[in-house]
Amino acid sequence: MRNTAGELGRNQGAERNDSARTLLTLAVRDYGDGDEGFTAGIDEQLDVVAEWWSSPVAAAGFHQIPAPTLTGRAHVEDFLRTHRVREMTGEALVLFITGHGVAGSRTHFLGLPDSERGRHLNTSVRTTDLITAALDSHAENVLVIVNTCYAGKISGEIDDLIEDIRAERRNSCQLDVLVTCGHDRPVQVRRFSTLLRGAFERLRTTAGITTPHLRVVDLMSEFERGLSPADRKKHRLHRVVDGSGVLAPTPCIPNPGYRRVREATGADGRHRSTPAGDHWLDRATGRTQDQDPGWYFRGREDLNRSIAAFLSPARARGVLLVTGSAGSGKSAVLARAVVLSDPAFRDDPLCKTALDLSASDTVPATGSITGAVLARHRGAAQLAHDILEALGETPRRVRSTEDPVVEAVQQILATLRDREEAVTLVIDGLDEADERQRIIEDVLAPLNEFCAPRLEQVPVPRPDGGPFAAPEPGLRLLIGVRSSRPLSEPSVELAEEEQGPNEALKAVFPTAEEQRTDDEASEKDIAEYLHALICEGGGHRESAEEAAGLVAPVVWPSFIDARIAGEQLRSAEDPAAVARQPEWQRMLNNGTEGLLKRDLVLVEADGLPSEVALALLRASAFAGGAGIPWSTIWPQMARVMLGETLPDWDEMITKLLKSRLNGYLAHDHEDDRRVYRPAHETLAEALRDAGTDWLDRGGAA
Known part of the structure; x- marks a missing residue:
């Protein structure tokens, strides 16, 4: 089954614990000149570097090796030799160099306490010798950061030296070098530690990047966010060796904001990823806050019993539509089946709570669901690709003249024909898909070949005259889709223009069963x-x-x-x-609108102005795709909604996510960023309605 608890597949390789990661800090702290501020600044740098590279990204963290006290050139050479830097192996090697830099006529040196003016060739260390010791090692990925005065001067030297590294290594490894200032600028030692700390905190909180490791450009951009326009020429980072490009994360930079997610496997034991992020676990539990340990949904026994029976081994084919009015718990019912059928979750204490609360005949069989996908804001081609990945297949590349939907569906059909076992797919949020009609007609309708019940299982003769082939395996589709709740049995069929996606699905799958969540x-x-x-x-x-x-x-x-x-x-x-309370009852009668109005007033006690909170919520409602990323985008959109600029938008978002209003939001992942959106589409629609006076304080109790 596809992983049902978050983005795992793309991060799995980065979490291996069989590769060494090493951080070398080569710092000259004390030049014997009584400059205590310089020494304190170096120590501050080492503190933030040590904290950053100890971020708990993976089981195999960085082994940190600080240099001993360095006073002369021999000490530096001993350090390189003792730790076999030039022969070092492993997945990642990071070398951080800091101290006084000396700019010669064509060469940059790391100055040492015993260096002699005019004799830097013999008494200082060529900085490029340190850099190339790391770059030309056997480590698979290397990052060197040089924080010294005039470090930009390294650029000219390193260009020629890089060519002497064998082409195979240059082409197959990620080799990157960053310097902290230009060729003619000194370094303000404490300023760098402040800027690096600021980048660390933003990446830990507001950036919302979901990959376990960062791209070099992520580090550079967050570092630069801390600079004023006047400071950008003085203190920005410069990339003098680019070996990982713009798109590829490097194992050399752990993401301090990465949140390890629970690993789940399917019946085949393979780890899978899903664009739905934490959708399934959040919906299954009914929790109101991220990371809430409770399992709150109760009841629905008849409905859950029907789903468990549909997923029993006795059934190999069929379509079950779980439908109901907006907010009536369709996703919760589907997510419960997805989570409780996943063998990776069965031993989890959270799921044990759910199992203890459930009658045995309401629990789906272990491994009974092959994959689960979320259709919300997905186009036809995207959803077809999601289904392929749920089946453990990689979508084929298509030519520019080919229809990606048609090609993906043909690959799905071929995959199903090759399966020897029954396949079960869960598709939730179909009514919120971007290309709903095409998904129904061009992606799902062809699957009826495998879903329609057979009157009799007749062996099929093989074209080569060999033994009879077994009947084709079946497909079970469990689909969640919104529909209006009928007040009585309809006396006439709905006109075509009045039919919603539920009716369209029943037309495509005439033998589909239906279960409502709003009876x-x-x-x-x-x-x-x-x-x-x-x-x-x-x-x-x-x-x-x-x-x-x-x-x-x-x-x-x-x-x-x-x-x-x-x-x-x-x-x-x-x-x-x-x-x-009568006031609270009146608010409750206004549904979500009344409840939110009350909470917008109450959060002012937490230091979050109502109008600011509303602007943030409305910005999330207007965001396309899976939601709005924090970073710079959420503050900018909220500023437009509010009509004014605040100096502390990040603080306001932090308060929002820690307040009672967090229950109105759902989170997801998109483009390697954590994103936020209203918890339900009906709430998003209400927030987008410009005619609602959300700040009417008459409903507060």
């Missing part, structure tokens, strides 16, 4: 969900029962409104007392 029984499920949310941690049990009974009939059939209401009530001293 009358779901009110009890919402009450149980609310009770579990409010009682998180074991408190409020009696008060929670009363509060859930008051709220469930009002928010039904919307689990999204229940989640938001539960998030508000769980933080109250007496949830039932709050739920009984």
Whole structure:
């Protein structure tokens, strides 16, 4: 099965623990001239470098080797020889050089306390000798950072020396060299440590880069963000050797903002990635905050029992549509099946909680789902490629004259024909796809060949006259799609222009079964969900029962409104007392809009102005794709929404993500960045509506 908990596949290779990573710090701290500020500045540099390269990216972290006290050239040569730098192997080697730099007529030197003026050839060290010792080692990837005065002078020297490194190594390894100033500029030693620390903090928080390692340009751009326009010529980083290019992350730069995600495997034991990020686990648990350890969804037994039966080994073919009105828990039901069927999650304490809460016949068989994909904001070609990857296949390249959708679907069909076992695919959020109609007609409709039930399994004779071939394996499709809730049985068929995606799917798959998530029984499920949310941690049990009974009939059939209401009530001293308040009841009757209005007022107590919080939420609603990245984009879009500039947008976003408003957001990954969007499309639509007066404070309780 595809991995169902986040972007794993592309990061897996970077997390191997069988390759050495080494950080060498060659720093000259004390020149015996009484300059305590210089020594303190060098120590500050070493502190931030040590912290950065100890970031917990992988099990095999960087082995850090600081140089001993260096006073003369012999000490430097002893250091290189003792640690066999020129013969060093491993996946990554980082060399950080800092101290006084000396610019000769054509050569740059690292000055030492015992260096003699006018005799740098014999008493100092040529900086390029240190650089090439690392570059021409046997390490697969090398990064050298030189922070000395006049370091830009190295550029002319290194160009000629690089040509003497064998072509095979230059072409197959990532070899990069950065210097911290131009050829004619000195270094302000404490300024560099401040700038490097700033880049470290931004990459740890606001940059939102999701890969375990960074590109060199990521480091350079975040470093430069800390510079004023007047300082850019003085303190910016310069790349004098470019061996990894613009697009490739290098194992030499760990990402301090990387969050290791849980590894999950499918029935075939392979790790898979998914564009849905944490979608499945978030939806399955019903949690309101990222990293919340609870499992809150309850009930839905008949619906879960039907899905488990559909996924049983006795069935090899079929289509099951899980449908319902907006926010009625379709994704939660599908995600529960995806997560609980994944063998990698079965031993997880979080899933054990869910299994303990569930009747055995409501739990899908282990490994019963081959792959799960999210259709939200995906085009037809993108979704077809996602399905191929879920099947463990790599999409073929297509010529410019070929239709990528047609070619991908043909590859899917060929893959299914070659399978000896039944295949099960989960597709969620089809109603939110960018090319919904083409997905239904050109991607899904051809799959009916494998989904339609066979009246009898007749052996198929082989063209070569050999033994009869076994019948083709089947395909089970489990699809989540929104539809309006009928108030009664329709007396006439809907006109074509009134048919939504659910009706279109039933036309394509005439034998499809349907399960709704918004029937009358779901009110009890919402009450149980609310009770579990409010009682998180074991408190409020009696008060929670009363509060859930008051709220469930009002928010039904919307689990999204229940989640938001539960998030508000769980933080109250007496949830039932709050739920009984007439003002809160009026707010609740306004659904998501009323709940959000109340929370926009309450977050002001956390130092987050209501109008700023609203601007940030609206910016996330207008973002395309999977969501909005933090970095510089979220602040810029929010500035437009607010109509004014703030000096501390990053602080405001931090407060938003730590506040009760975090429950209104979902997170995902796109283009190697962590992105944010409203937790449900109905909420996004409401936030995009310019006619809503969100800052009407009359609804606050």
